[in-house]
Amino acid sequence: MKSEPVLLARVGRERSQAIDTYLADGGYETLRKVLTGGWTPEAVTEEVKKSGLRGRGGAGFPTGVKWGFVPKDTKGKPVYLLCNADESEPGTFKDRLLMEEDPHQMLEGQILSAFALRCHTSYVYIRGEFFHGARVLQRAIDEAYEKGFLGENILGSGFSHDVTVHRGAGAYICGEETGLIESLEGKRGQPRVKPPFPAVVGVFGAPTIVNNVETLCCVTHVLKRGADWFAKIGRNEKNSGPKLYCLSGHVNRPGVYEAPMGLQMKELLFGDDYGRGMKDGRKVKAVIPGGASAAMLTAGEIEDCPLDFDGLAAKKSMLGSAAIIVMNEDTCIVDAATNLAKFFSHESCGQCTPCREGTPWLHRVLSRIEAGEGRAEDVELLEKISNQMGNGITLCVFADAAIAPVLSSIGKFRDEYRYHVENKRCLVGPRAAVEAVTA
Amino acid sequence: MSAPAPPAPAAPPPPKKDTLTIVFDGKPIEVPPGINLIEAAKLAGIEIPHFCFHPRLSVVGQCRMCLVEIEGIPKIQAACTTPIKDGLAVKTTTQKVRESRAANMEFLLINHPLDCPICDQAGECKLQDNAFGYGEQRSRYDERKRQYAGYDRTAIGPHVVADMTRCIQCTRCIRFCQEIAGTGELTFLDRGGRTLVWTHDGKPLANDWSACAADVCPVGALTTKEFRFRRRVWDLKKTPSVCPGCNIGCNISIEDRDSVVYRFLPRLNPAVNDYWLCDYGRFLSESLNAREISKATVREGSDVRDAIVPAAVERIASEIRSTIETDGPSAIFFLGSAHLSNEENFLLRKIADHIGCGNRDVVVDRSRVRRMKSKTEWIEGDHAGANYAGARDMGLSPGPGGHGLTDVLEGRWIPQIVVVADASFAAAADDAEKVGRLRGARFLAVAARTANSLTRAADVVLPAASLAQKEGSFTNVQGRVQWFQRAFLPPPPARAHWELLLLLGVALGWGDRNWTPAAVRTQIREEVEGYDEVTEQELAGGGLMKKGLFVSTGAV
Amino acid sequence: MTSRRYAVLPAGRPAEFPPDARARIERILSRYPTKQAALLPVLWVAQETWGWISREAAEEVARILELSPAHVSGVLTFYTMYNLEPVGRHLLQFCTSISCHLAGAGGLLEHCRRRLGIDLGQTTADGRFTMVEVECIAGCDRAPSMMIDDAYHEPMDPSKLDALLESLP
Numbered sequence A: 001m002k003s004e005p006v007l008l009a010r011v012g013r014e015r016s017q018a019i020d021t022y023l024a025d026g027g028y029e030t031l032r033k034v035l036t037g038g039w040t041p042e043a044v045t046e047e048v049k050k051s052g053l054r055g056r057g058g059a060g061f062p063t064g065v066k067w068g069f070v071p072k073d074t075k076g077k078p079v080y081l082l083c084n085a086d087e088s089e090p091g092t093f094k095d096r097l098l099m100e101e102d103p104h105q106m107l108e109g110q111i112l113s114a115f116a117l118r119c120h121t122s123y124v125y126i127r128g129e130f131f132h133g134a135r136v137l138q139r140a141i142d143e144a145y146e147k148g149f150l151g152e153n154i155l156g157s158g159f160s161h162d163v164t165v166h167r168g169a170g171a172y173i174c175g176e177e178t179g180l181i182e183s184l185e186g187k188r189g190q191p192r193v194k195p196p197f198p199a200v201v202g203v204f205g206a207p208t209i210v211n212n213v214e215t216l217c218c219v220t221h222v223l224k225r226g227a228d229w230f231a232k233i234g235r236n237e238k239n240s241g242p243k244l245y246c247l248s249g250h251v252n253r254p255g256v257y258e259a260p261m262g263l264q265m266k267e268l269l270f271g272d273d274y275g276r277g278m279k280d281g282r283k284v285k286a287v288i289p290g291g292a293s294a295a296m297l298t299a300g301e302i303e304d305c306p307l308d309f310d311g312l313a314a315k316k317s318m319l320g321s322a323a324i325i326v327m328n329e330d331t332c333i334v335d336a337a338t339n340l341a342k343f344f345s346h347e348s349c350g351q352c353t354p355c356r357e358g359t360p361w362l363h364r365v366l367s368r369i370e371a372g373e374g375r376a377e378d379v380e381l382l383e384k385i386s387n388q389m390g391n392g393i394t395l396c397v398f399a400d401a402a403i404a405p406v407l408s409s410i411g412k413f414r415d416e417y418r419y420h421v422e423n424k425r426c427l428v429g430p431r432a433a434v435e436a437v438t439a
Numbered sequence B: 001m002s003a004p005a006p007p008a009p010a011a012p013p014p015p016k017k018d019t020l021t022i023v024f025d026g027k028p029i030e031v032p033p034g035i036n037l038i039e040a041a042k043l044a045g046i047e048i049p050h051f052c053f054h055p056r057l058s059v060v061g062q063c064r065m066c067l068v069e070i071e072g073i074p075k076i077q078a079a080c081t082t083p084i085k086d087g088l089a090v091k092t093t094t095q096k097v098r099e100s101r102a103a104n105m106e107f108l109l110i111n112h113p114l115d116c117p118i119c120d121q122a123g124e125c126k127l128q129d130n131a132f133g134y135g136e137q138r139s140r141y142d143e144r145k146r147q148y149a150g151y152d153r154t155a156i157g158p159h160v161v162a163d164m165t166r167c168i169q170c171t172r173c174i175r176f177c178q179e180i181a182g183t184g185e186l187t188f189l190d191r192g193g194r195t196l197v198w199t200h201d202g203k204p205l206a207n208d209w210s211a212c213a214a215d216v217c218p219v220g221a222l223t224t225k226e227f228r229f230r231r232r233v234w235d236l237k238k239t240p241s242v243c244p245g246c247n248i249g250c251n252i253s254i255e256d257r258d259s260v261v262y263r264f265l266p267r268l269n270p271a272v273n274d275y276w277l278c279d280y281g282r283f284l285s286e287s288l289n290a291r292e293i294s295k296a297t298v299r300e301g302s303d304v305r306d307a308i309v310p311a312a313v314e315r316i317a318s319e320i321r322s323t324i325e326t327d328g329p330s331a332i333f334f335l336g337s338a339h340l341s342n343e344e345n346f347l348l349r350k351i352a353d354h355i356g357c358g359n360r361d362v363v364v365d366r367s368r369v370r371r372m373k374s375k376t377e378w379i380e381g382d383h384a385g386a387n388y389a390g391a392r393d394m395g396l397s398p399g400p401g402g403h404g405l406t407d408v409l410e411g412r413w414i415p416q417i418v419v420v421a422d423a424s425f426a427a428a429a430d431d432a433e434k435v436g437r438l439r440g441a442r443f444l445a446v447a448a449r450t451a452n453s454l455t456r457a458a459d460v461v462l463p464a465a466s467l468a469q470k471e472g473s474f475t476n477v478q479g480r481v482q483w484f485q486r487a488f489l490p491p492p493p494a495r496a497h498w499e500l501l502l503l504l505g506v507a508l509g510w511g512d513r514n515w516t517p518a519a520v521r522t523q524i525r526e527e528v529e530g531y532d533e534v535t536e537q538e539l540a541g542g543g544l545m546k547k548g549l550f551v552s553t554g555a556v
Numbered sequence C: 001m002t003s004r005r006y007a008v009l010p011a012g013r014p015a016e017f018p019p020d021a022r023a024r025i026e027r028i029l030s031r032y033p034t035k036q037a038a039l040l041p042v043l044w045v046a047q048e049t050w051g052w053i054s055r056e057a058a059e060e061v062a063r064i065l066e067l068s069p070a071h072v073s074g075v076l077t078f079y080t081m082y083n084l085e086p087v088g089r090h091l092l093q094f095c096t097s098i099s100c101h102l103a104g105a106g107g108l109l110e111h112c113r114r115r116l117g118i119d120l121g122q123t124t125a126d127g128r129f130t131m132v133e134v135e136c137i138a139g140c141d142r143a144p145s146m147m148i149d150d151a152y153h154e155p156m157d158p159s160k161l162d163a164l165l166e167s168l169p
Helices: A019-024 A029-036 A041-051 A063-068 A094-101 A103-116 A131-146 A177-184 A213-225 A227-232 A265-270 A309-313 A333-347 A353-370 A378-389 A398-412 A414-423 A430-438 B037-043 B095-110 B126-134 B172-180 B211-216 B285-289 B309-327 B342-355 B388-393 B405-409 B432-439 B453-457 B497-507 B517-527 B536-540 C019-029 C036-050 C055-065 C069-078 C098-102 C105-116 C158-167
Strands: A080-085 A121-126 A162-167 A208-212 A234-236 A242-249 A255-260 A284-288 A323-328 B020-024 B027-031 B067-070 B089-091 B160-162 B186-189 B196-199 B222-224 B237-242 B251-257 B260-266 B296-300 B303-307 B332-336 B360-362 B366-373 B378-383 B417-420 B443-448 B460-463 B472-475 B480-484 C090-095 C129-134 C146-148 C151-153
Touching: A019 A103, A019 A131, A029 A103, A029 A213, A041 A063, A041 A103, A041 A213, A041 A227, A063 A208, A063 A213, A080 A103, A080 A177, A080 A213, A094 A103, A094 A131, A094 A213, A094 A242, A103 A121, A103 A131, A103 A162, A103 A213, A121 A131, A121 A177, A131 A162, A131 C151, A162 C036, A177 A208, A208 A213, A213 A227, A213 A242, A242 A265, A242 C098, A255 A265, A265 A284, A265 A323, A284 A333, A284 A398, A323 C098, A333 A353, A333 A398, A333 A414, A333 C098, A353 A378, A353 A398, A353 A414, A353 B095, A378 A398, A378 A414, A378 B095, A398 A414, B020 B037, B027 B037, B067 B095, B095 B126, B160 B211, B172 B186, B172 B211, B186 C069, B196 C069, B211 B222, B211 B260, B237 B480, B260 B285, B296 B309, B303 B309, B309 B332, B309 B417, B309 B443, B309 B460, B309 B497, B332 B342, B342 B360, B342 B388, B342 B472, B342 B497, B342 B517, B360 B388, B388 B472, B405 B432, B432 B453, B443 B453, B472 B517, B480 B536, B517 B536, C019 C036, C036 C055, C036 C069, C055 C069, C090 C105, C098 C105, C105 C129, C105 C158
Parallel strands: A080 A121, A080 A208, A121 A162, A242 A323, B020 B089, B332 B360, B332 B417, B417 B443, B443 B460, C090 C129
Antiparallel strands: A242 A255, A284 A323, B020 B027, B067 B089, B160 B222, B186 B196, B237 B251, B251 B260, B296 B303, B296 B460, B366 B378, B472 B480, C090 C146, C146 C151
8 A cells, every 4th residue: 555655745747846836835834934933943853853763874873863963062163964965875766866856855854954953054965977966956956045945044034054066976985974074075085083973073174964865855844744743654663754765676667666664575576556576577586675785685584574774674684775676586696796796896995904905805706706716715705804894893884885795695695606606607697698698 | 165166178179180091901001191092002011003003193094903992892993093081991912803903914915915025114014014913824815916007116206116016005105295294295096996195197206204205104115215125124223313414403213234324214202303304314324324534644745645543633733732832822723513413522622722722613504494393393404514503502612812714714814723623514625715715724634534625635634433433412403412322333543523532632631532422421511501411311312402592493 | 897097197288277167166166165175066167178187187176276286186086987088979887786787787888898899998989989887876777777978868778779879979
């Protein structure tokens, strides 16, 4: 049973990007209500806390709690809000949709969040590849300035705010909070040592909050319809609100789907309102539930699998960016792991030893196995390398993300790895498809 | 009835501790606040292996070698980035720590060429040391190693040669150029496993301290052109000394083998040069090997004959004695040097005093301004001699009614005898006009190691020692008195300047041939204002500011 | 991934921004509290001005933003979207990350390789096309996804690609 969409309510409508259609749909009324209706920043933060909204970027940290980490006394420093629109996690494409189709929804949430943070300058760090998204967003910002929703003394409330679109230039790691901050400062996007955390010392040495696009969209709705309304959506109060799921891979109808947090994985894959089952009637072999960094699940594990923070944590994986990548029975798991390892090897920033040296090593060994040059000891070696890289021994979580697909695929498909090593090839998967083209 | 007891005085607040207690492997130690955990461990006698951490560079936490366990934190932590606080309990020897270090070593070595047999860093390589101390015997890496083709064996500046394939991406060199030199020539290029250190578009790494980038490099990725392939470092003997390059007086180690100086390295002194040394001073090391005056010579008419040193000294003494008889002591001129030690300049002045001569001076040999960053401030030097301040302190200025060097050079006064205590460095020594003025004297005596116009003009030349061949003390531009030790003996018959001066003093009836520089320092302590607290212990411990004579150079 | 270049190649072109680009840079600078923060946007202006970022352009950016050229080089080579050498009129960007990979991106790439007779990172002799591989571009539901210059073309298949390659100037 599909519920009424919240975040995607306006997506697909004609001129959904334009401010006039947004206003006609009641847009910026929430901003007016909050800014001119006697709300204090503290009350806004409290409302967001009460809603149970957890960050939609990957880590799932409670948004209101994060805002609360900004020191009361900022010692004369401004507070910055950064919208993380660097959507780069393989399998994830929800923020692109939100920005390209309904930019004002995000912008209203961003201004509301800025008000709560007493922040007068915010940036949208949008990945470089989103040329179109950046243009749509810039147009929306220009419209918002024209209509007085941005700039000096917004709606006569005395609150002023400026938003700037800042384009990245091709680096996955800039989706990591402190990598993003470094990049915004005009540096290489190498994550920082923590502590201090960004809420205390962030961009330009000032307290900084980084929130994901979808999170900011949710803020709009929390304040529009109330924390209680938001908290009631979803499986429970710790996994609340509407959620966007990015479904891709071997399903009949991939796409971005909105559902209350905690949608069953099987419903997403097979439901008529969602994926409508596996392409060509093949069977599910594995599912990556939260983007490339999340541990793979087997077909057995997707039974009774609520797609939310705690549901996936219980399966030793994670919701991450809610990118559900479905692989059918014809998929070579070694090939898939090699592809993911290549991604992480290419995107490691290179500062921490285990990650800089470990990610290419994993990729090389996997490539060898995939190419039919695997050795008996390779599978164990992959596990050892991974264990040496992980468990938080690096500056950021990238290394832990990089090993998740390797360890989970080996753990769950060990026989297939063995088969690959012993028989020097695999007869299924995209590699076989490439060979068919080149034959 | 007695009056009610006065209220008990409030319990005094607990004394505010100005140190923190850190417990290393169960052993508590008091450390000053603000210290890095790696340095705190060092105070406790515990080595936490590391690569990217450097006490004077920003903490980046990148190499992940300094992993330790902290009580109360489940995850293993990098010591360098762990905020220090009172009561912190650190475990450095657990199995988890050992395994993590070994794992990190394996990662560092998989792409390292392991070309230690042809690498100049071998023997002072942190990678080698830590591999030995914390690594496993075998690597499981069996893939092709990374190579940075075109970035090896390449000079990236006038002094520094890069072998990027050896680099472990610790960024110390980058941070040195950014944070200490302030020139920022180096950067990371590319990213991930392809990250390398280079300059923009191959521009030279050329700043006044560029070789420090090689010093801070923990591996053989940056080495100096001058030292490359010259000696295995374990063959070299280190002797504490002071840089002869200018009056900042940077602390150095002279490294020699078989009486040949191979290099200078900076020797830590936070108050002066900290961990650094400028390229100019550093590469003066080779000049210490020059030896052009290897025996004493005496001019007899138009002939220059070899002589034994005592005979040559006696010749000077006899000239002085006869001049005193004919023209009095004021016809004699003693020229000290900013390149000579306090002890030597003191001896020269005492000889002048002994014969009652007030004509004494040092050469004012200004150089371009050189800059050095101490732990807290920039220091500027502007004299070519390391001991200009000390030479003046020892009294080498014209006495009352006496003449100075400018009187001679400007032709206002022609002495009968000129004694130049060190001709090797004097700026005047190759200036024909100035030499001509000095040569205007009836008799000219010099001590020297290298030949120049002045030595060629002299009547008596005494073979003198290099900096490496003698001990003594210099007083720098801050007024800090610093000790330099002898690395090796001068080749006979050459002798330290102080020995030559003592021979002369004894020949003139003053002093004791058995005196050592330490004995001379005892006299300096007694006689020279501000030097009374400069004890031998203080000298051995990094030098001491002269009392009341501190000259702040100010932060730059 | 395609191999990346470590050094910025010489340009042989003047690296003085035209007046409209200078005006854009001034507007960009007004949005940040530090000049350095404008580095990525200003490099974008440079790339839009010249199509790639030459050594001289990098130095000009360094001069305007009061940064060391080394810093600019470090940033330029960290990010993948700045062209460090001239590229063809059209930049064919093939996503080969997991979802596109599962949808046959490898075959598409191979098809294009054969059709154009060039490898990744290379430009066709007529200067029309440069082929590069990119990481996930958030087009996973319409895989295999690709970008030509700054526009998405998805889902892509060999015949659609053939038609596109024909039609592009």
